[in-house]
Amino acid sequence: MKRLGSFLLYLSLTIVAIFQIFPIVWLFLFSLKDNREIFSGDPFALPSEFRWENYTKVWEGGIGIYFWNSVWITVLAILFTVLFASMATFAITRMKWKLSKLVLGLCMVGMMIPIHSSIIPLFKMFLSVNLIDSPWSIVITYTAYNLPITIMILLGFYYTLPREIEEAAIIDGCSVPQMFFRIILPMTIPVMSTTVIINMIYNWNEFVFVNTFISSDHFKTLTVGIQNFIGQYMTDWGAIGATLVISVLPILLAFIFFSNKVVEGLSSSAVKG
Amino acid sequence: MKQKKAITLLFTLFLSILVIAGCSNSDKEKASSSGESGNEKTIKFMHLWPEGSSKTHYTIVEEIISNFENDNPGVNVEVEVLSNEQYKDKIKVLSTSNELPDVGMTWAAGYLTPYVDGKKFTPLDDILQSDLKDSFVPGTAEAYAIDGKTYGLPLELNIATIFYNKAIFDEYGLEAPKTYDEFKNVIKTLTDNGVAPIALGNKDRWTGSLWYMYLADRIGGADVLTSAINRTGSFEDLALVSAAKEVQNLVDMNAFVKGFNGLADEEAKSMFMNGQAAMYLIGSWDLPNYTTNEDVPKEFRDSIGFFNFPTVDGKGELTSHVGGPGVGLFVSEDSDVKEEAKKFVSYFVKAWGEKSVTQAGVIPATKLEADSLELPQMYIDVLNELSNATNITLFADVQMSPEVAEVHLTQIQALFGKEATPEDFAKKHEEALSAQ
């Protein structure tokens, strides 16, 4: 009975796993086809001929600089977001002050604005401080727009941290910053890794802000590289597939790394105390 | 305490980065922004032909720009390329802040009107009357005219025709129909044999509009739709209602591929190009796929022909078409380098004409000496159709203001999906048009 149960459990888990892994397989096959094959028939059929030229085409399209921009903009925005969000969440959940609820409420409202209503005001604001066509407008926007959701995710974890830790730390003579950086932050590595993954995916795949704020080619990011293959009347889907494969690889590696941190963090954290 | 310093440091660092970014950028901004800096003048130009998807267009644009820069020392052209949809969105955002490029691309009539009302585009009549006198095919530049002034110069001219797969037609002993009865017979034969007759991607909606427009033209004559839109006529005109009815008849006959209301034009096109549907109504911009495009198997290209939309019950003219100019160039009213920009536009239009058809397979809006050019037969046929055309009705959604166009397109989907009766369809149009 128990055997059967675990067999069924694994069977269903495997089926779900196949569902979840197939987009990567599909994307890879997609990237080696041409439009005719992509639109006809089975998405999982092997391409009649492996069109590696899709990749060369993409590479010659100057994807290198886009790639580098994507990397540094994503990384910098994540650093700012996770640091500022952790600090704010710490102050909201652990420190005692009257307005903490209000600040939290503001953060929540910040999640609710649809980006298409903020894009025109934001453009005007950046224009007035000469930040249009500067990558900094992108870094700032990513940081600001990811802060609310990051704070929300951190929040639940910070509430569960035992009070005793702070008390002990203060009795030991720690200052608040010492406590935050030395004790609290290391304890939250699992959830920080979670938010890093989420931020990373958002920043890496975003294109509305980049398209609107950036006009110089040397500041554009990978998602804009996709635009290069969308034509007025015709779109080169094979090349888009190749761009997507190239852009998903680094994020897949980074994801596996941080995904391990989600678990690892636990063993080194102070929760055991 | 170290950590406290660390945060303060980090925070100041962040702020100073912002400040530096702002400053350094403003310096650069001055140098690169449109207008004069020293003796150099820079024209900002935005277009929608990215290198990846429209290599030939892109290359011609680059050639023209470098020739222009050589011929005009001291003038630089700075290019930004976006894909169609992103281009439209970005132009909107830029216009809210008065930041339009010096030269950019626009569409005719309905799209253009708000920009002209808002005084964003400058009239180009002076170059049209001098440099470019008599260079355009009649009726094309006029589509960019509002109150007697022309605000855009077209680069393309297209008509929509029905492309068909001769191999499929031959298999069932069919011929290109001349009348609507013959056309219905073709559809019936194909459906009886389990072949999807017409590829239609009506998610994009303007595709369905083409069918409605042609039926309106054939049933009610060349002017009926245009006059309904410009309010000298009405959408409740009997001819327009029966055109709408005829659309639903076609739907009932299963003339269109399954699920057409959820398919993009691109998906429909690929069905046609994979031999999964026998006919496809589309603009002549698609000609390269059936002639010169090496990515499409030669066997397929050779099996494609086209015919004009048939006459309905003896009514209508085969020489009356749906189509019109596509994108055109505008010059921004607030440009600091207006004279140079106009010069560039004029230079561009002249250089574009012949190159565009021979290298990129675009039919330009400027007059061509077709006989002197080496072109595939199908191009010559389409160019002949164009020169013999008695009428070209501009695409309905281009004629209309953006708001009415949205109603029209939604109603097209509802009509094809049979969620709206022909009468509702007419009424919704009337409401939208009279609300303006």
Place this chain on the structure above:
Amino acid sequence: MLSVLFYLPDMGLNDMDKVMSNKWIIALYVLPALLLIGIFIFIPLVLSGYYGFMDWDGIGAMTFIGLENYTAALQDAKFWDSAWHSFLLAIFSTLSLLIYLAIALILASKIKGSDLLRKIYLIPMLLSSVAIAQLWIKIYNPTSGMLNQILLKIGVENPPAWLAETSIVLYAIFIPILWQYAGFYILIYYAALKNIPDSIIEAARIDGASPVQIAFRIKLPLIMGIVKVTIVLAVVGSLKYFDLIYVMTGGGPNGASEVMASYMYKLAFDTNNFGYGSAIGFLLLIITLVVTYIVRKLTATKEEIQY
């Protein structure tokens, strides 16, 4: 660590309060985030509310028309249709949290291969919406799509054209959304579950609790705070959802899959109605606020009120 508490003098506790309510430190910690959110989210928000009072096509001059856009929106059947669709999506997304939670519970229990499975399960969330939309458009293709091919094989005659029929298109779009967000929520739940100290679970196991009992009696209550957060995230995210719907159907056919954000986008960017579009965007925000408030009230528990 607890032992320290027993020796804690009263003075110590007061010290603690003093340290933890130091205004300067609080300001230093909150201000970076607050300033960024305030400047780059709230100013645009106020501005877009202000545009809502204008008759403005985004090109020419603005004219102040008071509440006209807002009253028009309240009488706009299309707006309420789209709001209803967004609301359905919110309910659907909230319900799918149960599935995500169940998967996360299984993955976090120490079954063999859970580490690999977890990574696989999160893969779809790495892809951009462009890719996901293309994949599902192909799956849903009425003639050559995988779904209908399978249905035909198992003997379903005339399977539906999923994205073309007004009665099913909305539900057909929910599936890829469910699938796209699986990774996001499983990741959060997983991290929360891993945050539970092993000792607690070990103690329960020694007391003879079954894995199911441990899951429901111990793990779930311990991560309830995070579950509530995810409910809010799901509701807020759904009400302003845009991506896949816009690419897969453009809100059609005939408005059957239009949601608030896609309607707003159409008004502002396709029909040059920036004033009206901004008003819709602002109403979207207000609706989201009200719904979130209700959700928070419904899920509030005593302990939370304590905070």
